[in-house]
Amino acid sequence: MLNRLLVALALSLGLALPAFAQSGDPERGRVISFTCSGCHGIPFYKNVYPSYSVPRIAGQSEGYIVAALKAYRSGARKHATMQAQANTLSDQDINDIAAYFVSLSEDSE
Amino acid sequence: MNHALLLLVGFISLVATVSVQASGNPARGQELSSGVCASCHGVDGNMVLDDTYPILAGQHRDYLVVALKAYRSGARDHAVMSSFAQNLSDQDIEDLAVWFSRQDGLGELTFD
Numbered sequence: 115m116l117n118r119l120l121v122a123l124a125l126s127l128g129l130a131l132p133a134f135a136q137s138g139d140p141e142r143g144r145v146i147s148f149t150c151s152g153c154h155g156i157p158f159y160k161n162v163y164p165s166y167s168v169p170r171i172a173g174q175s176e177g178y179i180v181a182a183l184k185a186y187r188s189g190a191r192k193h194a195t196m197q198a199q200a201n202t203l204s205d206q207d208i209n210d211i212a213a214y215f216v217s218l219s220e221d222s223e
Numbered sequence: 224m225n226h227a228l229l230l231l232v233g234f235i236s237l238v239a240t241v242s243v244q245a246s247g248n249p250a251r252g253q254e255l256s257s258g259v260c261a262s263c264h265g266v267d268g269n270m271v272l273d274d275t276y277p278i279l280a281g282q283h284r285d286y287l288v289v290a291l292k293a294y295r296s297g298a299r300d301h302a303v304m305s306s307f308a309q310n311l312s313d314q315d316i317e318d319l320a321v322w323f324s325r326q327d328g329l330g331e332l333t334f335d
Contacts, residue, residue, distance in 0.1 A: 167283035177274030
């Protein structure tokens with residue numbers, strides 16, 4: 115029952131999402147996210163020490179990308195390369211990059 | 224003869240390595256996922272209850288393992304995830320990771 119309620123809630127949130135979408139410009143995001151592809155654009159590219167695959171981010175939810183980049187920028191989330199990259203990004207840059215990544219989801223094509 | 228033996232040993236160790244790396248059981252992962260994970264991520268990891276939550280479907284298996292272990296250890300902090308990860312064993316994490324990684328979803332960035 116609780117699960118059904120949650121699913122219903124999720125669906126209604128999903129319908130309402132466009133209203134809350136951040137004001138990112140996906141075209142500008144595409145241009146400035148060129149650097150990202152150096153690691154996130156290579157299939158099965160590995161992070162070193164510890165070794166694991168660099169996460170896939172094409173089609174990732176917009177709000178999650180914004181939250182992740184801001185957490186790296188503030189230092190709340192730790193990763194040397196990502197912190198260094200996020201430190202160079204303004205709020206607008208982050209919104210634009212997130213708008214571009216979410217536009218790559220299969221559903222939006 | 225020796226070559227054949229060497230090949231055989233090589234093949235066996237290759238198979239052993241692959242099975243150690245992919246030790247998760249996706250069917251058990253699906254079962255686990257339909258519990259708490261599904262409420263926010265969907266059973267197949269393709270739904271987000273809140274836009275700040277990530278899509279998990281199609282994410283790399285080994286990245287999901289690292290992320291869940293980081294939540295469990297406290298290295299990565301999130302009010303909801305940190306507490307749920309506390310309840311997961313290493314095997315639970317492997318099973319969930321292999322399940323979500325095999326669903327259709329996220330992709331690699333491509334530039335033309």
